[in-house]
Amino acid sequence: MKFESMSLWMPGLAIALAVLAVLGRLLWRRRARMAEWRQRPDALRDAQLLSVEAEYRSKGARPIVARVDRAYRLPSGRVTLMELKTRSTVVVLPSDVIQLSAQRIALEDELGLQVTDEAFVLIPARAPAPFAVRSVQLMSRAAIDALVERRWRLMDGVEVPRWPERENVCRRCGQRAACRGAGERLVGAVRRPQKF
Amino acid sequence: MRRRSRRGPDRIVTRASDLAQMGRCERLVVLEAMHGTKRDAVQEAARKRGIAAHARFETLGRQAASVSGGCARRQGDRCFIATLAFGDAWQTDVLRDFRDAVLRRRHWGRWLVASYYRHGPRICRVLRRSPTLLRMTRCILGWAAHGWLRW
Numbered sequence: 001m002k003f004e005s006m007s008l009w010m011p012g013l014a015i016a017l018a019v020l021a022v023l024g025r026l027l028w029r030r031r032a033r034m035a036e037w038r039q040r041p042d043a044l045r046d047a048q049l050l051s052v053e054a055e056y057r058s059k060g061a062r063p064i065v066a067r068v069d070r071a072y073r074l075p076s077g078r079v080t081l082m083e084l085k086t087r088s089t090v091v092v093l094p095s096d097v098i099q100l101s102a103q104r105i106a107l108e109d110e111l112g113l114q115v116t117d118e119a120f121v122l123i124p125a126r127a128p129a130p131f132a133v134r135s136v137q138l139m140s141r142a143a144i145d146a147l148v149e150r151r152w153r154l155m156d157g158v159e160v161p162r163w164p165e166r167e168n169v170c171r172r173c174g175q176r177a178a179c180r181g182a183g184e185r186l187v188g189a190v191r192r193p194q195k196f
Numbered sequence: 197m198r199r200r201s202r203r204g205p206d207r208i209v210t211r212a213s214d215l216a217q218m219g220r221c222e223r224l225v226v227l228e229a230m231h232g233t234k235r236d237a238v239q240e241a242a243r244k245r246g247i248a249a250h251a252r253f254e255t256l257g258r259q260a261a262s263v264s265g266g267c268a269r270r271q272g273d274r275c276f277i278a279t280l281a282f283g284d285a286w287q288t289d290v291l292r293d294f295r296d297a298v299l300r301r302r303h304w305g306r307w308l309v310a311s312y313y314r315h316g317p318r319i320c321r322v323l324r325r326s327p328t329l330l331r332m333t334r335c336i337l338g339w340a341a342h343g344w345l346r347w
């Protein structure tokens with residue numbers, strides 16, 4: 001009698017557990033979608049998530065390799081970039097604009113898609129919203145090419161590196177002692193032959 | 197005397213994150229090239245926090261993409277040949293998107309997908325032995341991925 005009753009409710013229990021597992025998974029995925037959707041700015045509400053943490057490479061003599069945090073495809077077919085920054089203050093720095101502009105060139109060259117001039121930087125914020133989204137205008141391809149060229153010239157020691165525009169950049173810099181020691185003669189130090 | 201360059205012949209690629217450092221401080225770019233990266237304990241802790249936050253951000257993005265129909269998903273995928281040809285690249289994601297958006301919605305497409313899964317591992321074994329065939333496959337699939345992305 002006992003065995004008969006068990007044989008009746010055991011398949012029922014198994015089905016109930018399976019249904020619960022499926023429902024749980026559906027809810028979990030829905031929760032993830034909603035969380036991702038809440039991170040989007042208004043301009044990307046109708047966009048499709050195109051890539052997550054994907055690496056792209058530009059063409060040319062001096063290619064740029066960029067890892068894009070998220071890229072969204074708008075209904076118009078154009079792509080918008082989003083970058084996560086985990087700094088304590090909600091502020092967009094020039095380095096963010098340069099990084100996103102370089103990402104745009106790499107993505108455009110590899111996928112052949114057009115990327116919008118506007119990109120977004122996502123920065124952790126305090127309550128009520130977990131993230132603050134800031135819009136940035138990207139630099140032109142020519143400006144990034146010039147920057148790449150300048151970087152290589154700095155590496156070659158033919159350009160004098162500029163001091164930062166803001167003093168607070170130096171406050172937490174790991175190279176502070178070496179920078180102070182090199183002084184204005186840094187360009188000479190770079191020219192020193194290196195073994196690598 | 198000719199100046200010697202700091203970079204070797206294979207070091208012509210510029211990473212976007214390295215380029216971004218130019219916006220912070222050019223002297224830092226040069227000094228890091230000379231002495232390597234130097235971080236204090238606070239900066240190291242911040243870097244680890246950043247890596248963890250990026251991992252969470254990536255996971256959330258991939259989970260969301262698997263629901264919304266984006267081509268950045270990873271689960272339920274068995275694209276043997278595409279993975280062999282491109283690895284974990286955007287082309288693989290785009291081809292998966294094509295499978296789900298076009299093939300799986302049609303009777304002949306489902307048959308094609310089933311045949312692909314049946315014979316895919318065997319084809320992969322052949323491709324692994326022949327670099328020329330693999331290059332050709334990469335070329336054809338890359339073209340197909342581009343086409344689907346633009347369509």
